Amino acid sequence: MVGLPARGKSLIAGKIVRYLKWLSVTARIFNVGSYRRNDNPHPDANFFDVNNTAGEQARRAAAEAAVADMIKWFSNKKNKVGILDATNSTKARRKWIYEKITEAKLLHIFIESKCDDESIIMHNILDVKTTSPDYVGQDPEKAAQDFRDRIKNYEKVYESLDESEKDYSYVKVTNVGHQVVINRIQDYLSSRIVYYLTNLHIKPRSIWLSRHGESEYNVLKLIGGDSNLSPRGEEYAKILPELLIKSGIPKDQKVVVWTSTLLRTNQTARHVVEQLGFRKLEWKALDEIDGGICDGYTYRQIAEKWPEDFAARDSDKYHYRYPGGESYADVVARLEPIIMELEREENVIIVTHQAILRCIYAYFNETPSDESPWQKIPLHTLIKLTPRAYGSKKEEFPANIPAVSTYRAKGEVEEEAGDKPAE
């Protein structure tokens, strides 16, 4: 990372790592500040003055320790992307990093976050003074002033990436994607990271997630299929517009509803589209996980007909692929364009299926892949996610309409008891 303090470097680094981990690419942040804090937990702005030799030496030592650890971390071949989170604000520092990395036979990409929009910087400063470990227990006003002084010290020596560094691979993002300069991006993973970066925005927004209402197949405990909503599922569909309003959905023409191509999600979204006037988009990529030969059976029947498959799925549910169907890993791969589009959009309502919501939720929540397929996402409950600087705020709005449970715990052949459908 390259950039002055309060330019969103750690935020960007965090998002990249979360995105990569979701794609099963092992990634880790090496934050130079936390190395430096080992020796000096609460430095004031003077520490960051270019003329402070002791400060300069300490900061250099922290950078060296972080880079050394990162290079060591790469000796494990499954580790793919390390992010050195620091200002790296001079050409000399970047040259040193480039040489260290190239010497270790690793590829590099410099990601510079530039920002001259005062409102974004102020927002970041407010964020830092309340959350940075450097200012724990200090008066917020004094912390903000000290942090501003620190930034001034960095500004004195700051050199933006430019033509003289054209042999490096780099991407320079100004004002969160308003302008992006991409230089010498050659490998696949770098190109994916750059594309991801160009899609980010920081406008405030929320994402509403809902499973379809209870379906006829749910009532019969059958997996997959393309059945209609049950009468109780239809009740949920009818109440969904009210639930969305209660949760604070804006009455805005830009809100968009995404569904899968299957009947049950379209039936669930119908009243929302009609009553609230939102646009609707159907995505094949939002269809439920493909059960292959198991589609249309109950879990009990699957356990009886294909006991080895049933056991294999329980032992590694994320990677297990239904014969002729999909694994959770396959679902994540096909959801990748959905996530990219979700990063670009503002307020979105997604009405989809249990396995799909588990994967989408795992992206926002950084759920590890071995836990992700076991997440409980009940029927007839609206979830509102509001992305924050670090992580997302989750709110649940239950409709209080009974539904069966479709949650099957590991090792069980039946779903948990839900509400029994009326006879």
Place this chain on the structure above:
Amino acid sequence: MVGLPARGKSLIAGKIVRYLKWLSVTARIFNVGSYRRNDNPHPDANFFDVNNTAGEQARRAAAEAAVADMIKWFSNKKNKVGILDATNSTKARRKWIYEKITEAKLLHIFIESKCDDESIIMHNILDVKTTSPDYVGQDPEKAAQDFRDRIKNYEKVYESLDESEKDYSYVKVTNVGHQVVINRIQDYLSSRIVYYLTNLHIKPRSIWLSRHGESEYNVLKLIGGDSNLSPRGEEYAKILPELLIKSGIPKDQKVVVWTSTLLRTNQTARHVVEQLGFRKLEWKALDEIDGGICDGYTYRQIAEKWPEDFAARDSDKYHYRYPGGESYADVVARLEPIIMELEREENVIIVTHQAILRCIYAYFNETPSDESPWQKIPLHTLIKLTPRAYGSKKEEFPANIPAVSTYRAKGEVEEEAGDKPAE
């Protein structure tokens, strides 16, 4: 488009249009040169001199006519992307275009192709002097000299996109992707086009396409499934390394073999990987079109069991979606990341399935979507595609190993006669 002559503008415009059409986005190029040629088919370099008032007026009139036609074309709401292919080399010209487009309530994006790599420019000049309608029937050497003079005339007034135009949406590509500057790209389609542009390269390479060898299901005329190769399919797999060598595959560690996740493509690629030492990558996105409820049946059985579906598929095969399965349009959507990665790669061998190859081939050949699902791609035949400035060169290498035909003509309930398998 923005850029001096011989900077690959028409090539880039052509690729963008081909890519968009493949994604069912209606797109068209408006080439100012061809408007100008209506009045002046073979102008010499003087015509392009800034001090030639008559020339300047004629070129301005051609640009006006092209822009007027383009704006008229947009009155049909299904037309989505128009490309004004011209040098548009001054700020004044771009301002005029921006105003015309904004006045018509259309979005804009300027794509500048800059190039200071002499070898690329020379290559383009050679291309132009032999193919441009401006020089038809002229001595190639004189044509090249005149074209160079024309470029000099443009260079006198050329202004690259810069900070003063920061309110425009633009992307500036230098030396075919070596450096890319992206400014104010805000809508979805523009972001897709920009991502596509950043993935292009012009290194010479070929792409080898093959269906899997004849499978047990092919012999039984069943669609879908995940069966093994038939004995004749296995013969094809064994001969494939030799066929690739005969077709000129380089013995290069960078060649990569892509297969689907299904048995028959992996079995077909096995000997290639073992004997030629190429890396192999399995893509779920290369799996055969999902036949849904029809999977595992013969066409005749499908026609009998679901006569309405069978007829619906024949009447619009591209958009027809098998119940619980996919349409060709769905396949194109999931192949999009494959195409993007294929643009990035150099030599690639793809071993996959009939419907998938039809879609990939349609991308390279600009096959209309109503014809694409009816293309004949026989078993046991290696296809080598070599991308050229305009279109691709196609070579076929038949293995001369008998196979059944899997080609079913519109309205038929049986495949064409192929070679009968040995009893």
